Amino acid sequence: MALLPMSMPSVAQQDAAEPIAIDGLHSFELRVSDVERSLEFYQGLFGSPVISRLGDNVSLQIGDGPHYFTLAPTRRDEQPHIHHFALSVPGFNIFELQRQLSDHGITRTVETLYDGRSSLDTAGLTWTVRLPGEGEDMMTENHHLYVADPNGIPVQLSSPDACGAGEGRGVPCELEPAPEEGLIExxxxxxxxxxxxxxxxxxxxxxxxxxxxxxxxxxxxxxxxxxxxxxxxxxxxxxxxxxxxxxxxxxxxxxxxxxxxxxxxxxxxxxxxxxxxxxxxxxxxxxxxxxxxxxxxxxxxxxxxxxxxxxxxxxxxxxxxxxxxxxxxxxxxxx
Structure with a gap:
């Protein structure tokens, strides 16, 4: 399916809206063929502690934090790659961010509609992903928020203290030290x-x-x-x-x-x-x-x-x- 013209924000829409304030880069996700093998590799090289485990995903702290990266298994017919990066948003509020994205002409959608299709189909769209767990309610803590750029690259908007297991101060980040000190800090x-x-x-x-x-x-x-x-x-x-x-x-x-x-x-x-x-x-x-x-x-x-x-x-x-x-x-x- 080709990119729908109505999906992409117009220049006029973006120019008229206030920019979303960000603090900087916060995290990224590697889609890997074997999470345990990659965990052993990165912990052995960098000595990075695990800061969260969520389903099959494992997140590793970078330095003293709050930066981290997540190891996640590849999906069906997917090759290993860097799936997305995340930007830190001060005062993170998922509902306010959805409003701001709408002001920029970015359309809200459901990611699962695009399963098995080109990532270009998500260009100029925003969506949330509910994290594993029992809660079905739309809360900051159990959802991640994404927006895709004109090339279909997903960008996560994240709380400054998020650690890969959800958003907000109520989400625990529990350090598991690496088995041994890494060679590179x-x-x-x-x-x-x-x-x-x-x-x-x-x-x-x-x-x-x-x-x-x-x-x-x-x-x-x-x-x-x-x-x-x-x-x-x-x-x-x-x-x-x-x-x-x-x-x-x-x-x-x-x-x-x-x-x-x-x-x-x-x-x-x-x-x-x-x-x-x-x-x-x-x-x-x-x-x-x-x-x-x-x-x-x-x-x-x-x-x-x-x-x-x-x-x-x-x-x-x-x-x-x-x-x-x-x-x-x-x-x-x-x-």
């Missing part, structure tokens, strides 16, 4: 890079909906900055007019870490059993590699090193210095 979520059909249309959508501005540029692509001056969202692609020919794809999640140097991170990844990706080849699961962002893409002279790994399912994770903001400088700290 995480600090926070830094950014997501997403491939889209039209990066200009996508950036305008996020600017209007959340009031975001440019933090830096990597070549022609702006980085949409968030509240702390480090976090950002980056949308890479062409300028295809009209309805996208294919859904968007979150290429990688980037995490800022402690004790970053290119050499030490590669050494620790190798110690953990990952191997170097051969030059000129696509990444395979359990490999690491370095991309040097040169001055024409906003990097330092000689290149700002950006370190990547692929997990057991081949999902890409970037690791950077805790000052990284996507700009120039040896650590990408100059924005």
């Amino acid at each position: 995480l600090r926070e979520i830094n950014h997501f890079t997403t491939y889209v059909a039209n990066y200009e249309v996508t950036n305008d959508f996020y600017r209007n909906l959340f009031g975001l501005g440019n933090q830096a540029f990597q070549g022609t692509f702006p980085l949409l900055g968030l509240s702390d001056g480090r976090q950002f969202m980056m949308f890479v692609g062409g300028t295809q007019p009209g309805t996208p020919a294919q859904p968007g794809r979150i290429d990688h999640a980037s995490l800022n870490i402690e004790n970053f140097t290119e050499e030490s991170v590669l050494e620790r990844l190798t110690e953990y059993g990952l191997t170097a990706r051969p030059a000129g080849e696509d990444a395979r699961p359990l490999q690491h590699w370095v991309s040097r962002r040169m001055p024409e893409r906003g990097g330092a002279p000689g290149g700002t090193p950006e370190v990547y790994l692929s997990d057991p399912d081949g999902i890409h994770i970037q690791l950077q210095h805790h000052t990284y903001c996507g700009g120039g400088g040896v650590f990408g700290e100059d924005c």
Whole structure:
């Protein structure tokens, strides 16, 4: 089914509505082929404690929190991937957010209507997902709220203290320590890079909906900055007019870490059993590699090193210095 023209908010509707205030990136979800295998991998590498378990999903804390990421099993006919990212909304109120989304011309729907169909069919729509449990009432605590951008990428709007088991202060976050200390200490979520059909249309959508501005540029692509001056969202692609020919794809999640140097991170990844990706080849699961962002893409002279790994399912994770903001400088700290 093609994207319905009435589903997408018009520019006039978005421009007339007040932006939704956000504090920054809050979490993300990895859809994986084997949750227990991925849990062992990420806890062994990062030493991340479990902060919630909900059905088959397991959420792991990043640094001292409140950031986290969730490991969830792939659905039928689905390949492992980064399913969505979440934005932290101060004063989270699901009903008020639904009203604000409506003011922006975003239509409320039911996600299950789109099971087995292209994620593009959800572009410009919002929906809630009821969490496992006995409660059927529409409450903040037992629902998650999503909106899909023009490329069908789901974005969760989340309470600042949510931990993967629901929204609101009444939802418990109970730490289960990792079996052992990890080799790499995480600090926070830094950014997501997403491939889209039209990066200009996508950036305008996020600017209007959340009031975001440019933090830096990597070549022609702006980085949409968030509240702390480090976090950002980056949308890479062409300028295809009209309805996208294919859904968007979150290429990688980037995490800022402690004790970053290119050499030490590669050494620790190798110690953990990952191997170097051969030059000129696509990444395979359990490999690491370095991309040097040169001055024409906003990097330092000689290149700002950006370190990547692929997990057991081949999902890409970037690791950077805790000052990284996507700009120039040896650590990408100059924005």
